[in-house]
Amino acid sequence: MFKNYLKIAFRHLVKNKSYTFINTLGLGVGLAACIIIGLWVNYELSYDDYHKNSEQIYRVLNGDVAAIPPTLAPTFKSDYPDLAKDVVRFWPIKSPSDIVYKDKRFAEQNITFTDPGIFDVFTHPMILGDKETALSSSHRIVISESMAEKYFGEETPLGKTITMWGQNLEVTGVFEDVPLNSHHRYDFLVPIELLHTFMGNMMENWTWAGFYTYMLLPENVQPIQVETAIASTYDKYTEEEFPAPQLQPLNDIYFGSAEKDIAITGNFNYVFILASIAIIVLIVACVNFMNLSTAYSTMRKKEVGMRKTLGAQRNQLIGQFLGEAILLSLMGLSVALILVEISLPFFSNFTGNPLAIPYESNWGTILGFVGLALFVGTFSGSYPAFFLSGFRPIHALKETTRTASSGGGLRKGLVVFQFVVSIFLIVAALTVYSQLNFMQEKDLGFSDEQVIITGAENYQAFKGELEKTPGVQKVSAAQSVPGQRFPFYPIRTADMAPDSLPTMRTLRVNPGFIETLGMEMTMGRSFDEEIPTDATQSFVINQAAANYLGWNDPIGQELSWYDFSEDGSSFEVAKQGEVIGVVDDFNYASLHNPVEPLIIHVSQDINMAVIKLHSEDTGKTIAQIKESWNSISPGSYFWHYFLDDELDRQYGAEQKLGQLFGGLTLLALFIACLGLFGLTAFSTQQRTKEIGIRKVMGAGVQQIVVLLNTEVVKMVTLSLIIAIPNGWQILPTALKLASVFLQWRA
Amino acid sequence: MIKTKNLKKVYTTEEVETTALSNVNLEINEGEFVAIMGPSGCGKSTLLNIMGLLDNPSDGEYHFLGHEISTHSERERAQLRKGNIGFIFQSFNLIDELTVFENVELPLLYLGVDSAERKEKIETALDRMGMMHRRNHFPQQLSGGQQQRVAIARAVVANAKLILADEPTGNLDSDHGDEVMKLLAELNEAGTTIVMVTHSPHDADYARRVIHLFDGHVVTENMQEGFHV
Numbered sequence: 007m008f009k010n011y012l013k014i015a016f017r018h019l020v021k022n023k024s025y026t027f028i029n030t031l032g033l034g035v036g037l038a039a040c041i042i043i044g045l046w047v048n049y050e051l052s053y054d055d056y057h058k059n060s061e062q063i064y065r066v067l068n069g070d071v072a073a074i075p076p077t078l079a080p081t082f083k084s085d086y087p088d089l090a091k092d093v094v095r096f097w098p099i100k101s102p103s104d105i106v107y108k109d110k111r112f113a114e115q116n117i118t119f120t121d122p123g124i125f126d127v128f129t130h131p132m133i134l135g136d137k138e139t140a141l142s143s144s145h146r147i148v149i150s151e152s153m154a155e156k157y158f159g160e161e162t163p164l165g166k167t168i169t170m171w172g173q174n175l176e177v178t179g180v181f182e183d184v185p186l187n188s189h190h191r192y193d194f195l196v197p198i199e200l201l202h203t204f205m206g207n208m209m210e211n212w213t214w215a216g217f218y219t220y221m222l223l224p225e226n227v228q229p230i231q232v233e234t235a236i237a238s239t240y241d242k243y244t245e246e247e248f249p250a251p252q253l254q255p256l257n258d259i260y261f262g263s264a265e266k267d268i269a270i271t272g273n274f275n276y277v278f279i280l281a282s283i284a285i286i287v288l289i290v291a292c293v294n295f296m297n298l299s300t301a302y303s304t305m306r307k308k309e310v311g312m313r314k315t316l317g318a319q320r321n322q323l324i325g326q327f328l329g330e331a332i333l334l335s336l337m338g339l340s341v342a343l344i345l346v347e348i349s350l351p352f353f354s355n356f357t358g359n360p361l362a363i364p365y366e367s368n369w370g371t372i373l374g375f376v377g378l379a380l381f382v383g384t385f386s387g388s389y390p391a392f393f394l395s396g397f398r399p400i401h402a403l404k405e406t407t408r409t410a411s412s413g414g415g416l417r418k419g420l421v422v423f424q425f426v427v428s429i430f431l432i433v434a435a436l437t438v439y440s441q442l443n444f445m446q447e448k449d450l451g452f453s454d455e456q457v458i459i460t461g462a463e464n465y466q467a468f469k470g471e472l473e474k475t476p477g478v479q480k481v482s483a484a485q486s487v488p489g490q491r492f493p494f495y496p497i498r499t500a501d502m503a504p505d506s507l508p509t510m511r512t513l514r515v516n517p518g519f520i521e522t523l524g525m526e527m528t529m530g531r532s533f534d535e536e537i538p539t540d541a542t543q544s545f546v547i548n549q550a551a552a553n554y555l556g557w558n559d560p561i562g563q564e565l566s567w568y569d570f571s572e573d574g575s576s577f578e579v580a581k582q583g584e585v586i587g588v589v590d591d592f593n594y595a596s597l598h599n600p601v602e603p604l605i606i607h608v609s610q611d612i613n614m615a616v617i618k619l620h621s622e623d624t625g626k627t628i629a630q631i632k633e634s635w636n637s638i639s640p641g642s643y644f645w646h647y648f649l650d651d652e653l654d655r656q657y658g659a660e661q662k663l664g665q666l667f668g669g670l671t672l673l674a675l676f677i678a679c680l681g682l683f684g685l686t687a688f689s690t691q692q693r694t695k696e697i698g699i700r701k702v703m704g705a706g707v708q709q710i711v712v713l714l715n716t717e718v719v720k721m722v723t724l725s726l727i728i729a730i731p732n733g734w735q736i737l738p739t740a741l742k743l744a745s746v747f748l749q750w751r752a
Numbered sequence: 753m754i755k756t757k758n759l760k761k762v763y764t765t766e767e768v769e770t771t772a773l774s775n776v777n778l779e780i781n782e783g784e785f786v787a788i789m790g791p792s793g794c795g796k797s798t799l800l801n802i803m804g805l806l807d808n809p810s811d812g813e814y815h816f817l818g819h820e821i822s823t824h825s826e827r828e829r830a831q832l833r834k835g836n837i838g839f840i841f842q843s844f845n846l847i848d849e850l851t852v853f854e855n856v857e858l859p860l861l862y863l864g865v866d867s868a869e870r871k872e873k874i875e876t877a878l879d880r881m882g883m884m885h886r887r888n889h890f891p892q893q894l895s896g897g898q899q900q901r902v903a904i905a906r907a908v909v910a911n912a913k914l915i916l917a918d919e920p921t922g923n924l925d926s927d928h929g930d931e932v933m934k935l936l937a938e939l940n941e942a943g944t945t946i947v948m949v950t951h952s953p954h955d956a957d958y959a960r961r962v963i964h965l966f967d968g969h970v971v972t973e974n975m976q977e978g979f980h981v
Contacts, residue, residue, distance in 0.1 A: 007861045010854065017849035309847045315806060316906075317834030317862040319827060400806045403845055 008329075015330040018306075025302055026334070028684040029295050032677045033338025033382065036291025038345035039673055040378070042353055043284035045361045050277050053187045053260035057129040059222055062091075063256040064229060065264075066219040066236065069249025072264035076198075076209050076217045078236065079121065081243060086235045089227050092123040095198055096190075096218040098268050105194065106169040107157045114153075116193040117170070119201045125181075127222040128190075134164050135179025144199035148179035153193045173200065186360060189259045189270050208576050212244035213496070213507045218268065221253070229253040245505050276663050283670045286427055290674045291338075292386035293420045294681030295331065299390035300417060301688050310394055311402030323395035331387020332380055339379040357662065418721055421685065424678040425725030431671040433733025438664045450653070451592025451601075452488065453524035456619045457649040458628065459487055462612050463639045465516075471634035472617060477627025479618040482518035485611055488594040489653050496568035496577050497605060499555060507568065507577070510551065511602055513594075514609035520546070520589060522618050530561045530587030533608050541608040543583030549591045551603035560585045567605065581607060616649075682718060690714055753817060753914065753945055754780040754803060760811035761798050761968075772798040773809070773968045780947060782913070785940040787959035788949045795968040796949040797918060803947060804837055804916045805829040817913070835863050838907025838915045840936075842922035844899040846891040852878070852902050853887040859910045877905040881935065897928030904935055908944070915939065917948040921955055933958045 019026040054060055068074050079093040097119040105114045124130070125137035132140070133151055140148045147168055154163045163177045175196065184190055202209050223232060236251040254262060263271035310323060346363060354361045364371050462468070462483045472481045486492050494509035502508075517533040517540065528549060533540045545565050552560045562584050569580035591601040619627050628646065635644040690697075697710055705713075759776040762769055772795045780786055788796050801807040802814060805821060808829075814822045817836065821829060838859075839845075846855045856877055860870045878884045881901040891899055900920060907915050917936065921929030929952075937958050940946050948959065956962050957976065964972045 010850075010857070010861055013854070014847070014849045021849065308845055309849070312845050312847060313858065313862075314830065315804075315833070315839050315845075316859045317830050319830055322862075400801050403841065 011326045011329050012333070014309075014326075015333050018330070019334070022302060022305070024687060025298055025684065026337075028680055029298055029334055030337045030341055032291040032294045032680050033335055033386075034341025034345060035673055035677055036288040037335075037338055037342035037378065037382065038349070039287045039670060040284045041342055041346050041363075041375070042350065042361075043280050043670075045350075045363065046353070046357060046359060047277050047281050049187060049359045049361055050260075050272055053272065054189055054256050056185055056187070057256065059127065059129070060256050062223050062225065063127060064221050064223060064232070064253035065256065065259060066221065067252045067254050067264050068215070069252070070265045071215065071249070072218055072267045073215045074217055074219055075212045075215055077212050077243070078239065079217070079219050082221075082236065082239055085239060085242075086232075089223070089232050089235055091222040091224055092127050093222075094121045094123045094127045094220050096120050096220070097198065097201060097216060098192070098218075103170060105157075107166065110157055112156070114194060116191045117196065118190075118192040118194070119196050119198045121198050124195065127220060130181040130184065133180045133182060134162070137179065140179035141195060141197040144197050144203065145173060145175050146178045146197055147175040148181060148195040149177060150183045150193040151180055152183050154180045170194075170196070171204070173203070175200075191270065205570075206576065208570075211576070212240075212246050213505075214577070215509070216494075220256070223253075229255075247506075279663070280666055280670070283431065283667065283674075286431065287670055287674045287677065288382065290424050290427055290681075291677045292382060293424050294677060294684070295334070295386035296389045297417050297420050297681055298684050298688070299327075299331070299387070300393050301685055303390065303394045304692070306394055307397060307402045310397045311399045314397075314399040315403070320395045324391045327391035327394050328384060328387045331390065332383030335379045335383030335386070336376075338382070339375060343375070356665075417685065418717075421678075421682060421721050422725050422728070424674075424681065425722055426729045428671070428675040428678050429725055429729035430733050430736050431667075431674055433730065434736045435664070435667045435671045437734065437736075438660070438667050442660045442664050448593075450488070451525060451590055453618075454488070454650040454653055456621055456624065457523065458617050458619065458631075458646045459649055459652075460615045460617065460631070460635070460644065460646040461639075462615045465612060465615060467638045468615060468634065471638060472615075472631065475627065475630050475634065477620050477623060477630065479620055480518060480522040481615065481617050482522040483516040483612040483615045484519050485514040485609065485613050487614055487616060487649065488523075488592070489649070492594060492604065495605075498566045498568070498579075500564050510554075511604045512567070513604060513606045514611050515606055516610075516612060517541075517608060519616060520606075522616050523592075524618075525592055526590040528588050528590045529559075530585070532587055532589070539583075540586070543581065544586045544607065545581075545583055546587045546589055546606040547585055548589050548601065548604040548606075550601050551605060552588050554603040557585075560588055565605070567607065583607075682721075686714065686718060689717075753782045753784075754778065754947075755815040756802075756809075756812065757815075758812040759799075759802065759809050759814060761795070761802065761807070762810045771968050773802075776812070776968075776970055778963070778970065780945065782945050783940070783943055784961060785937070785946045785959045786948070787956040787962045788947065788965060789951070789953075789956055789962055790965035790971075794965040796965055799965065800916050800918055800947065800949050803914075804839060805833045835859070835910045836913050838910070838912035840900070840903050840907050840915065840917040840920045842919040844891070844896070844903045844923070846899055846902060846906075848891055851888050851890055852883060852894070855891070855902060856906045856909050859906060863910055865910075873909050874905075877909040878902075880908070881905040895928070896924050897931060900924060900928070900932050901935065904932065904939075908939060912944070914945045914947065917946065919950055920948065921950070921952065929955070 057063060065072065066074055066078065076095060076097070079095045082090065083093050099117045099119075103114060103117055104111055105117070120141070122138075122141040124141070125132065134154075135148065140146060147170070149157070149163065149168075157163070157168070158166065163180055166177045167174045168177060169175070181195075184192060198209075208214055221232065223229070232253055233251050240246070240248050240251070254264065260270070260272050261274040261277075313323060314320075343363075350361055350363070456479075465483050469481050469483070472478050492511040492513050495512045496507040497510045498507060515533070517535040520527070520532040527546075530546075532546060533544065537544075545567070547555075547560060547565075555563075557563055564584055565582070566579045567581045568577040570576075571578040589606065593601060594604065595602070617631065631646070632644045693714075697705075697713075700710065700713070756776050756778045759773055759778075760771070761773040762771050764770075776795075776799065788799060790796050798807070802809050803816070805816065805824075806829075808824075809822050812822065813820055816832065819832065821832065824832070847858070850858070853874060856874045857870055860873060865873070874887075875884065878887055881904055883898065883901050883905060886894060886898060886902075891902070894902065900923075904920075915936070920932055920936065924932060933955055936946055936948070946959075948955070950956055960976055962972075962974045962976060963970055964974075
């Protein structure tokens, strides 16, 4: 019997080629979109779960803040040995540092100070060296596989000496590169013990919140117990008021970034939105299938009638037609897998995630795909199967009854549904684009146009040359520029408690910086080169800082700013002075985040020159600037970038979301149109006789075209009427759903 | 074999109520060859559909092989139909996507006959209808007469006790029509009960008994004297 079903299904598919083509292509495209987005979602959700202990690893937060004092880990370990198997700290270096081996010297980003227990808590398989001893004394360093290759090539790295921060460190291990789906990035692991050499008794300080602390809990310990124990530890050892400690599960870090986070973070909203759209695209493809199958059912009427006459039960017929739907969906799956293979490299490149179909890893993947095809076949085939098997034999065998028109109302409803969904998606995509546009066009609080950033070697001489260049409007310099993370330093005001030392983001600049970037002063004045005290005892703060410090009239308020002491052993007052001005809040980080309090002061500790150009002939001006650079700092590489380009790049994730959104929307629309085309072609075929009669009665081609298209125009118009007024609500609703889903997942 | 008592069938649409059959009382015994005649719309096909368990009467009783089936569900009727009743239609109703062999195979598939036995039965039936050489053809590749012979093969392949034929020669020329009627007569000779609806007095001559219907009533029942053999 099964063979009979299969035969008839194949012959039916071969006979109705356009029907088969439209359905296979529609389902194929829908499934391909679903598989690709599914792989991406799976990748996003897989962050950090490659660690064997991932279920038992937690990061300690103080309230919402990820950076905590270095003292917690050793204190907790000795006071509560039963509550944590191990506690590991990370102190990632924030700016590039030189790593030197013989004649090789590179500025490296991914250097982290950590505790020896890192290899017990996290899963980083060692290729060379012993994980027990690799970080057991201060002057050691463990490097990643790719760094071993970069610095040592064919040589064995073990026992070699690397220089960092003027210290000679012995390479004692090589670990496998950290997978890309990790919220950590490190290529060099250095013992925290070495940090004691630089920081001295700062390492015993409960106010220096700069360490990321992870705990591996025994299975019988609940996070709440640990949270309570941490709170008691704070109470016991420090007067400092910390917000309530929290344990954040390792697997939640990627989607749940904290304050002062260094982790690589993702956006769960994007995952949710794209997954939803992919499912919608698939549903639109399934609806095509339902519509075309029921329309084409006229052709199967006689078969159904005859089978029933010969004794077939309804459930046998349902089984037969469901089987056909599944067959078609398996064909769609084959098309989908081909499409996925073709497009996956581009998609991986686009998202930056190394995606691949894990065929080799297990049968589970293949079973998963087949399961998907079975589900899609059953879902889309169920209505046609019930519809077809419901024909009564005596009616089915009479040639006169027309089934094409029965079920027509539902069919039209489904077409309208498809177009409503597609138009919703278009509207939502437009919302994303306009949001993106808003971010890019929004007044940042400073002018990033025609501003280039270059190095600041021999700055004073360089500046002198630049000021003589006709294409240059203004020149200044700073340690960091908007778009970079401004570092935190402790500050204190007169009204603060003696032992309190809050940190605040700090920007060190040369006079003229505020003017060069066209920022607005809301109170007081900015730095003036002519006033010597501006360089030694003056601060400008932003409006957010004024609010944070509770100052209505900040001008003249006293402020102390702290830096590491000479020997690095503690923080000490590095500058004391008064606030001379308040700058209006400018978005120095990202429009995703509110503007944080900021303190600006004059320093010669600068890294970058900030140059505002006149708008005409910037190419020529940059060539002149390069010439000046080369004459002043010969042999030094001239690099530069446009500030606005760099800031636009911050919205790369949104841009990608917008593009993916747009792409999926087009797919949905394409599939819906394909289905409508199939239906129209079918109904035209069915109406051949009617068209003939009308032509005999004198209808012209134009009238026939109008006749055939009226229905389509009506359905699309109705879809527009339903979708457009409501479309704008979709995205906010989706985002709300996403947040609910995220909470539920946590 | 078949017995009806005050059989009534009313079709109701939104606007009109049409009585297709009223008070039909009939008895057909095993081995009979009965022709039902009458003008278009007199209820012939309705009667045949009820006899074939494709439809339920609105009122009255219908006994088939000792079962009173006027209240049977569709599932029960399908069960009783399988293997007991073979159908022959004016428009043949072969499934276009299946070959001759596969079309004849269908009733056996629904009866759950195993493959070796199926093959044997199909070959016997096709042989009997002289269609063996066309076994791998599709219906569209055959003439009308050939298609009807395949349909007869399909009706007899499961050894149905009753064959219901609805104007079996209606779409055929007279030569092919005669061929088909001869085949039916042979089947009847061999013991199969046949009930046939026809417009053609010539075809009705093959039957032993002719029932005339008019406006849903049985008007006359004649025993044929010199029917064809």
